[in-house]
Amino acid sequence: MGGATMDKEPILEVKELKTSFRTERGKVTAVDGVSFDVFKGEILGVVGESGCGKSATAQSILRLYDEKQAIHEGEICFEGKELLSLRPSEMDKVRGNDISMIFQDPLSSLNPVFTIGNQIAEAILIHKNVSKREAYARVLELLRLTGIPAPEKRIHEYPHELSGGMRQRVMIAMALACESKVMIADEPTTALDVTIQAQIMSMIVELNQKLDMGVILITHDLGVVAEVCTRVVVMYLGQIVEEADVKSLFTRPLHPYTQGLMKSIAQLDCDRSQPLHVIKGTVPSLHQIPEGCRFAPRCPFADDLCRSKMPPLEQYGTGQKARCWHAATISEEGEAIRA
Amino acid sequence: MPEHLNEARPLLDVKGVKKYFPVRGALGNTVQEVKAVNDVSFKLNRGETFGIVGESGCGKSTLGRTILRLTEPTAGQAIFEGTDIFAMNPSALQTLRQDMQMVFQDPYSSLNPRKRIGAILEEPLNIHNIGTPRERTEKVLKILDTVGLQTDHYYRYPHEFSGGQRQRIGIARALMVDPKLVVCDEPVSALDVSIQSQIMNLLKKLQRELQLTYLFIAHDISVVRYISDRVGVMYLGQMVEQAPTDAMFADPRHPYTRALLSSVPEPKLDTKRERIVLRGELPSPLNPPSGCVFHTRCPMAKPECKKVVPVNKELSVGHFVSCHLY
Amino acid sequence: MTISSENIDLHAVKSALKKEQNKILFRQIMTNGSLVVGFVIIAFLMLVALFGPLLIAHDPNTMDVLNRFAAPSADHWFGTDNLGRDVLVRVIYGARISMGIGVAVAIIASMAGLIVGIYSSYYKWLDHLLMRISDGIMAFPGLLLALALMAALGGRASNVVIAVSIVATPYIARVVRSEALALKEQTFVEATRALGASDTRIIWRHIAPNTLSSLIVQATFIFAEAIIVEAALSFLGAGIPPPAPSWGNILSDGKTYIYKAWWMTFFPGMTITLAIIGLNLFGDGLRDLLDPHSSKATK
Numbered sequence: 001m002g003g004a005t006m007d008k009e010p011i012l013e014v015k016e017l018k019t020s021f022r023t024e025r026g027k028v029t030a031v032d033g034v035s036f037d038v039f040k041g042e043i044l045g046v047v048g049e050s051g052c053g054k055s056a057t058a059q060s061i062l063r064l065y066d067e068k069q070a071i072h073e074g075e076i077c078f079e080g081k082e083l084l085s086l087r088p089s090e091m092d093k094v095r096g097n098d099i100s101m102i103f104q105d106p107l108s109s110l111n112p113v114f115t116i117g118n119q120i121a122e123a124i125l126i127h128k129n130v131s132k133r134e135a136y137a138r139v140l141e142l143l144r145l146t147g148i149p150a151p152e153k154r155i156h157e158y159p160h161e162l163s164g165g166m167r168q169r170v171m172i173a174m175a176l177a178c179e180s181k182v183m184i185a186d187e188p189t190t191a192l193d194v195t196i197q198a199q200i201m202s203m204i205v206e207l208n209q210k211l212d213m214g215v216i217l218i219t220h221d222l223g224v225v226a227e228v229c230t231r232v233v234v235m236y237l238g239q240i241v242e243e244a245d246v247k248s249l250f251t252r253p254l255h256p257y258t259q260g261l262m263k264s265i266a267q268l269d270c271d272r273s274q275p276l277h278v279i280k281g282t283v284p285s286l287h288q289i290p291e292g293c294r295f296a297p298r299c300p301f302a303d304d305l306c307r308s309k310m311p312p313l314e315q316y317g318t319g320q321k322a323r324c325w326h327a328a329t330i331s332e333e334g335e336a337i338r339a
Numbered sequence: 340m341p342e343h344l345n346e347a348r349p350l351l352d353v354k355g356v357k358k359y360f361p362v363r364g365a366l367g368n369t370v371q372e373v374k375a376v377n378d379v380s381f382k383l384n385r386g387e388t389f390g391i392v393g394e395s396g397c398g399k400s401t402l403g404r405t406i407l408r409l410t411e412p413t414a415g416q417a418i419f420e421g422t423d424i425f426a427m428n429p430s431a432l433q434t435l436r437q438d439m440q441m442v443f444q445d446p447y448s449s450l451n452p453r454k455r456i457g458a459i460l461e462e463p464l465n466i467h468n469i470g471t472p473r474e475r476t477e478k479v480l481k482i483l484d485t486v487g488l489q490t491d492h493y494y495r496y497p498h499e500f501s502g503g504q505r506q507r508i509g510i511a512r513a514l515m516v517d518p519k520l521v522v523c524d525e526p527v528s529a530l531d532v533s534i535q536s537q538i539m540n541l542l543k544k545l546q547r548e549l550q551l552t553y554l555f556i557a558h559d560i561s562v563v564r565y566i567s568d569r570v571g572v573m574y575l576g577q578m579v580e581q582a583p584t585d586a587m588f589a590d591p592r593h594p595y596t597r598a599l600l601s602s603v604p605e606p607k608l609d610t611k612r613e614r615i616v617l618r619g620e621l622p623s624p625l626n627p628p629s630g631c632v633f634h635t636r637c638p639m640a641k642p643e644c645k646k647v648v649p650v651n652k653e654l655s656v657g658h659f660v661s662c663h664l665y
Numbered sequence: 666m667t668i669s670s671e672n673i674d675l676h677a678v679k680s681a682l683k684k685e686q687n688k689i690l691f692r693q694i695m696t697n698g699s700l701v702v703g704f705v706i707i708a709f710l711m712l713v714a715l716f717g718p719l720l721i722a723h724d725p726n727t728m729d730v731l732n733r734f735a736a737p738s739a740d741h742w743f744g745t746d747n748l749g750r751d752v753l754v755r756v757i758y759g760a761r762i763s764m765g766i767g768v769a770v771a772i773i774a775s776m777a778g779l780i781v782g783i784y785s786s787y788y789k790w791l792d793h794l795l796m797r798i799s800d801g802i803m804a805f806p807g808l809l810l811a812l813a814l815m816a817a818l819g820g821r822a823s824n825v826v827i828a829v830s831i832v833a834t835p836y837i838a839r840v841v842r843s844e845a846l847a848l849k850e851q852t853f854v855e856a857t858r859a860l861g862a863s864d865t866r867i868i869w870r871h872i873a874p875n876t877l878s879s880l881i882v883q884a885t886f887i888f889a890e891a892i893i894v895e896a897a898l899s900f901l902g903a904g905i906p907p908p909a910p911s912w913g914n915i916l917s918d919g920k921t922y923i924y925k926a927w928w929m930t931f932f933p934g935m936t937i938t939l940a941i942i943g944l945n946l947f948g949d950g951l952r953d954l955l956d957p958h959s960s961k962a963t964k
Contacts, residue, residue: 024693049531050502163620164395193394193558195617198602202616220532223604250608264536265606266565268588275543276536276565282501283531409859436861449852453874463860491678512856 010037011214012061012099012182017074019053019060028286030056032238033074035313038182043208043215045229045246047222047261051283052235054218058184061216062095079181097127100175104187106167110159116170117155123177142173147203165196169203176207182214189224201228222265226250231319234258237283237294240313244320254322254331256299293325301326348421350552351383351406351520356415358398358405362625373624375401377576377632378415380651385519388546388553390567390584392560392599396621397573399556400444403522406554407439408432419520437467440513444525446505450497456483456508457493463515482511485548486541503534507541514549522554527562539566560603564588569657572596575624575632582658592660594637631663639664693954700950706943710936714764717757725758725910726750734926744928746918752928755910756936762911763892764940766826770891771884773830778837779880783873785838786845787864796842799835807832807890808897815903822905829894833887840883844876878955885948889941896937912937 019031031053038044046054059065061076063083076083083094095101103109111119120142121135128135136155143151146169159167168188175183185204189197205228208215217229225232225246232249234242234257242255253259263277270276281298284290292309296302305325313323324330356379364370376398383389391399404410406417408424417424419439427435443449450459460479464470470478480490486507497505506526513521523542527535543566545551557563563570564584571581572595580593591597598615619636622628628635634644641663649661694700729749737744743752781799785792802810814828848854849872857867892912898904899913900920907914912933919929 024696049533165620193621194560194602194604195394195598197604198614199616201604221604222532222606226606226608227604247608250606261533262606264533266536266539266561267605267607268561268564268600268603270561270565272565272584275540278536278540279533282503282534404855407859409855433861436859441856441859443852443856445852449856451853451857451871451875462857462862466860466862466866491682494679494682509856512860516860 009039011040011078012038012216013075013077014038014057014061015075015077017057017060017076018072019056019065020071020073021065021069022071025287030238030286031060034235034238034240035074036233036240036243038214038216040181040214041208041212042230043205043217043228045225045232046216046218046235047220047225047232048235049220049283051237051286053238054235055186056238057235058101058186058216058218061184062099062101063091064101093127096123096175096180097178098180099182099184100178100180101184101186102168102171102175102188105191106164106171107159109171110167112159115156115158116162120170120174120177123174127178138177139173142176143170145176145207146170146173147199148173163196164192165199168192168196168200172200172203172207176211176213179211180213182216184216184218186218187220188217190219190221197224204228222262234261237289238286239294239323240321241295241323242321243313248317248320252320252331254316254320254327255295255324256301256330257295259330260298260300293323301330349382350385350420351554352416352418353382353406354380354416354418356380356402356405356417357413358401358410359413371625374576374627375624376405377627379573379576379578380415381571381578381581383520383552383554385552386546386550387568388555388566390555390557390563390570391573391578392557392563392570393573394558394599394621396575396624398576398624399558399573400524402573403441403524403554403556407441407522409441434467437516438518439520439522440516440518441522441524442506442509442513442526445529446502446509447529449509450505452497455494455496459497459508460512460515463512467516469516478515482514485514485545486511487537501534502530503537506530506534506538510538510541510545514545517549518551520552520554522556524556525558526555528557528559535562542566560599572599575622575627577632577661579633579662580658580660586655586658592654592658592665593633593662594639594664595633598638631661697950697954699946700954703943703945703947703950706939707947710760710764710940710943713757714760718761721754721757723751723754725755726908734922736926737928743932744926746915746926746929747922752915752932755915756912756933759910759912759915759933760936762822762905762909763895763913763937766822766829766895766911767888767891767940769826770829770833771888773826774833774837774887775880775884777830777834778883779841779873779876781834781838782841783845783868783876786842786849786872787868792842795838799838802831802835805832808894811894811898812901812903815898820903820906822909825895825898825904828898829891832894833890837880837883837887840879841876844879845872848872848875878952882948882952882955885944885951889944889948892937892940892944 015035017031017034018029020027020029034053034057036044046057048054060072061083072084074084078094078098083091086094110116117136117139120139121132124130124135124138139155140151143154148154148166148169162170189200192200201224204215207213219225229246231245233240234255236257242249242253242258249258253262260277260279264279266276279298284297290297291307293302293306293311296306299306311323311325313321315321316327356376358376359372359374361369362371362373379402381389391402393399405412406424412425415425419435424435457479460482461475464475464478479493483490483492488504488507500508526542527538530538539562542553546553555563555566567584569581569583570587571578572593573579574595580587580591580596587596588600591600598617601613601615615638617636622635630646631644631649634640637644644663649663651659651661652665653659654665727750729745731749732745733747733749735741735745741751741753743756745751781795785795810832811828814831815824818824818828854867854871857871895904895911896913896916899911900917902917904913905911915933916930919926919933922929
């Protein structure tokens with residue numbers, strides 16, 4: 001399990017973040033009023049399926065979208081600064097420096113015509129006023145930190161000469177280059193094999209503990225979440241539907257979507273003769289968001305209230321929140337909950 | 340369990356299949372070979388599902404394609420109902436294609452974007468001259484219903500559907516010619532988790548209703564376990580272990596299988612699980628290691644493993660392992 | 666459910682769906698500025714080419730020697746040339762010739778380019794052969810090659826079409842070939858092979874239709890090129906023999922009298938420019954329209 005000692009003060013606060021895009025079919029709101037905090041030293045998981053807005057949230061925090069196409073509302077507070085109101089030049093200083101990001105596909109995230117040493121050094125030289133020699137010394141240090149063998153040799157290699165797992169380590173090295181306080185990892189292991197995934201995830205946990213760095217881990221894989229995260233936020237169609245610490249989430253998921261997700265995963269010890277649990281229907285398109293609770297059309301517990309009014313995100317016990325009119329009664333009725 | 344077990348002959352008997360891809364030098368000569376599939380054998384009985392699992396580069400997808408002769412094999416035999424697929428002439432192969440079909444991984448590129456669904460689904464019938472136009476349309480409508488889609492989807496284009504729906508269409512297309520064997524190449528990997536379960540249930544239902552035999556290729560071990568009667572584990576072009584599913588998961592014998600199973604992140608809060616971490620990197624299939632291909636990363640490697648290729652032994656009924664530990 | 670009621674259901678569904686799809690298409694077309702403007706220009710010129718001569722009933726070669734070098738006026742909108750011929754009438758008749766040649770070349774080069782491109786992408790030995798020939802053709806500056814061909818074939822409208830088509834085909838072939846190469850690797854092609862389809866079926870029913878969007882865009886640019894090349898050939902005296910009023914010939918007549926009668930070069934020049942602008946806008950708009958429509962994922 002991940003997570004070092006947690007401070008009471010959050011280092012990153014996302015408040016009612018809204019991100020909309022102008023498309024040829026109208027305005028689409030990919031992130032709709034999302035709020036969460038990231039504490040120092042924790043690993044926060046952001047879980048959801050396609051269209052839920054988890055990647056959009058991450059990209060919005062770093063303002064990676066072209067702001068002629070994307071409109072942001074809300075606030076993102078980091079170390080006393082409100083990120084959405086920073087000037088572009090000020091935001092540049094935050095990216096890669098205070099808050100860094102690693103992406104899903106390490107091959108296309110690295111420039112094929114530069115050596116990896118060059119690219120990691122660039123991450124340093126953009127932000128820190130050090131000499132090239134000092135930068136390269138740091139690069140070697142980072143490569144060792146991320147477990148890349150023979151770093152003196154690797155520094156001169158090109159991305160295509162490395163395997164997928166190695167490339168992801170290089171990406172992580174780049175993200176750590178400036179000792180950021182927060183690292184956003186957007187599906188960092190989805191493109192990797194399961195055995196490599198295990199290595200990378202344990203490295204992220206180790207780094208999180210060693211460097212006391214906050215990590216936002218975006219993934220669709222609940223298994224990864226269980227292994228690595230301290231707290232979890234579940235998203236559906238642009239909203240947060242549940243927030244909890246890892247233990248509570250897996251012992252007592254409150255929201256029907258979370259429950260459904262957990263039950264529909266084929267686990268290594270499930271009964272092979274039984275059909276898998278299914279969440280009926282499909283995720284609606286962002287152009288056709290349902291009235292009332294967004295999950296209602298697919299929810300086994302939905303009633304007229306659910307279909308007409310959107311439930312707010314409410315607190316249930318310490319640190320657990322759910323966006324559901326019936327969260328309290330559903331859990332008590334006890335559907336088979338994983339222990 | 341299906342009642343085929345008393346049938347003497349397997350539906351598909353794969354023997355010593357090899358598929359090497361030549362790497363050409365400047366003059367067009369073969370400089371090296373990528374040994375994608377390197378001597379794989381297994382049997383598949385009618386009505387059962389054989390799952391093949393492994394990580395990238397292990398050759399499982401290539402194996403599936405080679406068996407269907409979508410790419411020409413380098414060596415070996417694939418005996419389907421008594422006839423060797425690899426030895427058939429093109430016209431016999433053409434007819435055989437009605438018996439073996441494939442479901443592809445990528446729902447976004449596996450359908451022709453310019454054709455309507457109805458046309459895409461009728462095509463297999465057109466190719467093999469089955470039925471009158473009216474009968475073909477009837478059959479398409481029936482299949483659409485079987486896979487959980489609606490009548491009006493007949494006239495829509497692929498881009499109007501979600502990933503899960505497109506995968507249903509891909510499955511429907513494979514079923515149009517009433518095949519006996521369906522090779523599923525990572526059919527759910529590109530889908531969201533909540534959709535995966537829908538498709539898996541559909542595949543199981545279809546198998547029961549249409550008496551299908553599946554060769555199920557995937558990298559997701561839990562999914563393979565769920566649907567397969569028997570499982571084969573591949574590493575660098577070879578099948579290192581194969582066994583009935585329950586036996587495989589209860590008692591994995593090959594060190595790679597053990598490492599693989601221990602790496603799967605489980606969505607539950609376990610107390611510390613013994614995770615076997617493999618050292619080193621996956622070797623290149625251009626230059627596979629000598630002796631046992633796994634010895635460079637095996638935590639239990641002995642000196643013998645580097646020199647001698649292990650023999651495939653049957654440890655218990657139907658449980659085969661290639662490893663010097665046994 | 667009987668078969669007939671199924672079919673009745675289907676037809677209603679089909680027309681409803683087609684209506685819906687057409688509505689979306691219509692909106693996409695109307696919001697595409699380049700496409701609309703380009704189309705209007707081309708349509709206008711095509712109409713002039715087709716119906717202009719019928720409405721005017723005036724022989725473009727009628728000489729009015731008393732009225733030579735008349736500046737543009739109410740009687741002669743584009744003025745008259747050195748032989749007293751009305752320039753506007755000549756330009757209108759010229760539209761038929763020049764636009765006609767443009768269309769013919771675009772069509773011929775498209776068909777030839779499609780066949781060459783598709784088969785090159787599919788069969789490696791053919792690829793080597795055909796691409797070397799194409800490279801050879803493309804190595805020559807288009808106009809020079811066209812000139813050489815005209816010298817060999819002789820000055821006639823049909824020969825102009827042949828010569829310019831030969832020059833243009835390799836460009837289309839290349840575009841089609843690169844699209845087809847990419848398409849060949851798509852899963853749906855492999856899936857169709859798994860179904861038992863023959864090569865021919867795959868080539869013509871699956872790969873070729875998917876190359877059409879790039880092909881059409883390229884063809885509009887070839888259309889524009891053809892007009893320019895024809896004009897250049899005629900200007901140099903190697904195109905359609907005078908007194909046929911192709912735009913290039915009109916320009917050619919005017920070149921000696923630029924200072925005396927600027928309208929003899931200005932108006933045909935502007936018309937050619939207008940045609941090229943229209944075609945380029947149309948091609949750009951078409952490219953934008955067709956691009957998002959093709960195999961993009963809806964994720």
